[in-house]
Amino acid sequence: MSGALARERPTTAIVIFALLLTAPFWLPYVGGYDALATRVLVFGLAAMGFNMLLGFTGVMSFGHAAYFGLGAYGAGLMLRYVTSSTMLAVVSGTLLGGLAGSLFGTLIVRRRGVYFAMVTIAFGQICYYIAYSWNSFTGGFDGLRGFSRQPIDLGFTSIDIQGNGTAFYYFVLLIFALAAAAMGLILRSPFGRTLLAIRENERRARFLGIPIERHIWMSFSISCFFTALAGALYALLNNFADPLGLHYTLSGEIVIMTVMGGMRAFWGPLIGAAVFVVLEDTISSMTVNWMSFVGIIFILVVLFFPRGLLGMLKRRDAA
Amino acid sequence: MSFLEIRNVTKKFGSLVAVSGVSVTVAPGELRAVIGPNGAGKTTFFNMISGFFPPTSGDILLNGEFITRLPVPDRVARGMARTFQITEIFPELSVRENVRIAVEVAEGMSRHFWCGAAARARVDARVNEIVTQSELMPQAGRLVGELSHGDQRAAEIAMALSLKPKLLLLDEPTAGMGEQETHQVAGLIRRLHRNSGYTIMLVEHDMRVVFNLADRITVLDQGRMLADGTPAEIAANATVQAAYLGNAE
16 A cells, blocks of 8 residues: 555544534434534644644644634635625635745745744734734624625525525535545645655655655645635634634644644544534533633643544554 | 766865865766764765765766756756665655655656556556565565664665665665674675666775775775775775774774
8 A cells, every 4th residue: 555544544534424424413412513513524624734734744833723714704705795606705715825825835934843833823913913903804803794605506406505504514514525535635645745754754855856845835835725725614604704713822723633633643633623622612611711621631632642532542443 | 987076075164174175086886985083074075975065165076967066856866865874764654655755756756646557556666676676575564663773774775776876875874783784784785786786885984894895995084085995905005094994993
């Protein structure tokens, strides 16, 4: 077999998709609801996109909220001012966040480690303050309102994803599945293996003749596009784009989801996102300090299961 | 006829002269060893040839072409591959994956997002050929990070071979190895040289390895070239004995 993903057993993907496809049927019995499941998918996609960079290229960004937020604003602004096409809004948001990431990436790929992480935070905060200050266009601190997701027009019929939360969940699941397939194919390709090479040993990779900076830039850009796609879907989920979606606290949450779930496992970030979102939903109804519980769990995971929740399950399996 | 020609190279780090006016000519198919006591400038010399940094003055020619200031990927494209004193591998990937990455890069596929069946078959065949050539077939499926020193070095050499190098640069290939592993790696280098005809330049500390392997030996001391000749000539050279062999043995 080829690539480190060969160790990724197909059963994991089958179990995950079986659970996701049937979620609207079993969720109500465990106290869940469609919008919660959609949130899991959205943040799972954002974290999986981020993990292309962290887990599979070995490069840390603390500013992925910027691309998530730009994706949300891109989709929201399109629906509010330009079009009534949901798909066009999703594409616009993805392009806005993805292209912003690609452009910014050209400036920073020569930085490494903590310097790289620092400039990514800075860029995120610039985006945050622009959205925060530009009241007339972005809605400022109150966020962007006044748009809503529109029915998907398939020509012969149209699907109402606004009134019907389950339909919207399946709409997001379809996009999630396509994005996950694309990420999987990228990681299994020769290009994907050069990213693993850079993660494993940058010096060796350079002396094989891999142009390190260009490949890190490509990985960063691809990662930004997927995270921006998640942001666009998030705007549709809430019919709202929030400047906090650009803030570095969300960047930190994306990192937490990824590391908690397992950054060396393809599906790890999705598991991390599910745990994070469900904890947020259940504990925040009991206490405003829900984040401290997430923090405790995060610390326990890092201390005792450094490969993350999914990594832990796999090792137990192998043993 | 020279394959690698180093003309009067000097490298200064501030006021420290690490390498001073060294000239070496390597013929095609030759196995050249560079030796010298600690601080002789061997590694600096090596790094200039492989493109880690350019010399302060002097020229380096590969196959008649000036490569003095070419960046690493361009040198690799012209047939130069190297290994490191501290083994540089992809520890969490298997031997096969390590070699596969190198082969794909050498095949110009490093920016391909898709690998068709024909290309995959070609890469698979080449990976098998190299894993066999570097005598790692029994360990092919294991993570490189879990292998012995000697096998890790063989894996690193395998990656270098994947680049179809005309010139193989080995920086202390047996550094830190025990008797048996040194023997294993030296044997591998000898067979690659004799059977496959690679031009090899290596920096080495272990004298027995050098005298048994090399066609010609260059001795550096305090940044200068002390001697250059066949192993027999070097062994008989009084200056070398005083500077190096006397201290080392």
